[in-house]
Amino acid sequence: MKVAFAFLCAFAAKASADNFLEAGLRKLEGATEKCSDKIVNFEGFSAGEKVTTEKLKSLGFKTLSIKVEGKGKCVDGEARIFNSGSVTCGDTDLSSSDGMVAIIQEKNENICAPNDCAAGGTMTFEWTNKVQIKSIRLLDNDQPVKVVLTTSTGTITKPLVLVTDKSKDGKHETFSIGVDDVSKMDVVMNGSGAVAEVVYRTCGTGASGDPHFSTWTGHKFDYHGQCDLVLVKAPVFEGKGLDIHVRTEQRYFYSFIKTIAMKIGDDLLEFGFNQVLLNGATANKGLTSGSSFDFAGYPVSFHDEPMPNGRPRKLYRVQTPHEAIVIKVFKQLMAIEIEDASHVNFADAVGITGDYNSGLMLGRDGVTILPDPSDFGPEWQVTSDDPSLFSSVQAPQFPEKCWEAPAIDKVRHLRNGVSQAQAEEACAILGEDADIEDCVFDIMATGDIEMVGAHL
Numbered sequence: 001m002k003v004a005f006a007f008l009c010a011f012a013a014k015a016s017a018d019n020f021l022e023a024g025l026r027k028l029e030g031a032t033e034k035c036s037d038k039i040v041n042f043e044g045f046s047a048g049e050k051v052t053t054e055k056l057k058s059l060g061f062k063t064l065s066i067k068v069e070g071k072g073k074c075v076d077g078e079a080r081i082f083n084s085g086s087v088t089c090g091d092t093d094l095s096s097s098d099g100m101v102a103i104i105q106e107k108n109e110n111i112c113a114p115n116d117c118a119a120g121g122t123m124t125f126e127w128t129n130k131v132q133i134k135s136i137r138l139l140d141n142d143q144p145v146k147v148v149l150t151t152s153t154g155t156i157t158k159p160l161v162l163v164t165d166k167s168k169d170g171k172h173e174t175f176s177i178g179v180d181d182v183s184k185m186d187v188v189m190n191g192s193g194a195v196a197e198v199v200y201r202t203c204g205t206g207a208s209g210d211p212h213f214s215t216w217t218g219h220k221f222d223y224h225g226q227c228d229l230v231l232v233k234a235p236v237f238e239g240k241g242l243d244i245h246v247r248t249e250q251r252y253f254y255s256f257i258k259t260i261a262m263k264i265g266d267d268l269l270e271f272g273f274n275q276v277l278l279n280g281a282t283a284n285k286g287l288t289s290g291s292s293f294d295f296a297g298y299p300v301s302f303h304d305e306p307m308p309n310g311r312p313r314k315l316y317r318v319q320t321p322h323e324a325i326v327i328k329v330f331k332q333l334m335a336i337e338i339e340d341a342s343h344v345n346f347a348d349a350v351g352i353t354g355d356y357n358s359g360l361m362l363g364r365d366g367v368t369i370l371p372d373p374s375d376f377g378p379e380w381q382v383t384s385d386d387p388s389l390f391s392s393v394q395a396p397q398f399p400e401k402c403w404e405a406p407a408i409d410k411v412r413h414l415r416n417g418v419s420q421a422q423a424e425e426a427c428a429i430l431g432e433d434a435d436i437e438d439c440v441f442d443i444m445a446t447g448d449i450e451m452v453g454a455h456l
């Protein structure tokens with residue numbers, strides 16, 4: 001699921017909602033989602049082209065595949081692209097302003113193509129991560145269309161019957177779906193027609209800034225205690241198991257991620273500000289931008305990637321067959337994101353990023369819901385039941401509990417001479433679509449105007 005990204009620091013564990021009224025801080029009850037919409041409208045394709053997984057990946061749809069199963073004299077395999085703005089094979093019923101659309105091809109493709117099949121069939125959209133289906137746009141479907149959704153746990157939903165307007169050729173209609181946790185969508189067409197657009201949403205997991213944690217459903221929250229925390233525990237990952245722990249350290253009224261450690265199989269990888277340890281040995285000595293090293297059989301690449309304001313930042317990417325684990329380091333802040341997390345590797349994942357299957361903030365018992373970050377954060381403190389990943393020891397260690405966050409600094413809006421107005425002006429470089437609130441908070445908390453984009 002493009003699962004989007006995260007810096008790991010933590011926010012005022014025991015503060016009430018009133019503590020968050022001042023500029024730059026998010027109210028707990030107003031926590032937002034870290035998600036993005038993807039629009040599949042086939043505009044990157046050419047008329048007659050097959051819709052291949054490779055082409056979808058090149059257009060940014062890395063976790064999506066589209067296949068068709070035709071009825072009667074219809075072609076199985078890949079969907080075909082039809083240009084509704086310049087029709088072929090006399091298919092004037094598909095003439096519209098929609099441009100490129102996906103069809104099930106007639107078997108007479110050697111005679112005339114592209115040409116949609118009159119018998120119809122099933123067009124299947126399948127994702128390796130879980131998504132929310134927001135809407136589908138259909139073009140000139142002669143008969144009602146059934147949409148069958150399969151969730152990431154294998155549950156098949158009751159078919160949605162979409163009745164289209166057949167009053168004239170070239171009629172296109174958009175239908176809202178609004179179903180979460182989807183891994184597959186079967187679009188069953190009982191006649192000719194086309195799919196013009198599918199809009200779906202993916203959510204990132206990880207943490208960012210000081211820190212803004214994101215669950216598998218994109219829900220964001222802050223926790224500012226100091227301790228070692230279980231970010232993710234995924235026992236079935238790649239048949240080896242994956243554990244990711246983060247170590248937070250308090251400063252003033254906030255905390256930040258000081259160290260990130262992960263374990264795949266029997267191999268350990270630990271990231272600090274200036275040092276990377278692979279099974280206890282230094283791995284980043286002499287490492288230059290663009291180079292890589294091996295960890296548990298997977299490549300770890302290193303790049304110098306500047307911040308939005310041009311300041312230097314280090315980026316490490318652990319690339320596995322299905323997803324990537326990305327670490328970003330800027331000054332004292334560290335960030336981690338799991339990109340495009342797959343069902344096959346994270347079906348049983350738990351931790352401070354939530355329960356993968358339910359998307360809920362569940363306790364270690366897998367039942368209790370803990371919506372308050374001041375309860376949920378300490379619940380995922382590393383205990384004696386978890387593997388030991390860090391090469392050094394920092395207080396507190398279980399059974400001593402996480403240190404609660406100190407009281408919020410009431411004069412933070414002038415810390416080191418940085419005002420709220422200055423923070424907002426600095427964050428404006430990120431654009432209208434960025435989470436300016438998180439950016440402003442990071443600057444206000446640290447008193448560092450250069451923290452622009454640290455939450456990305």
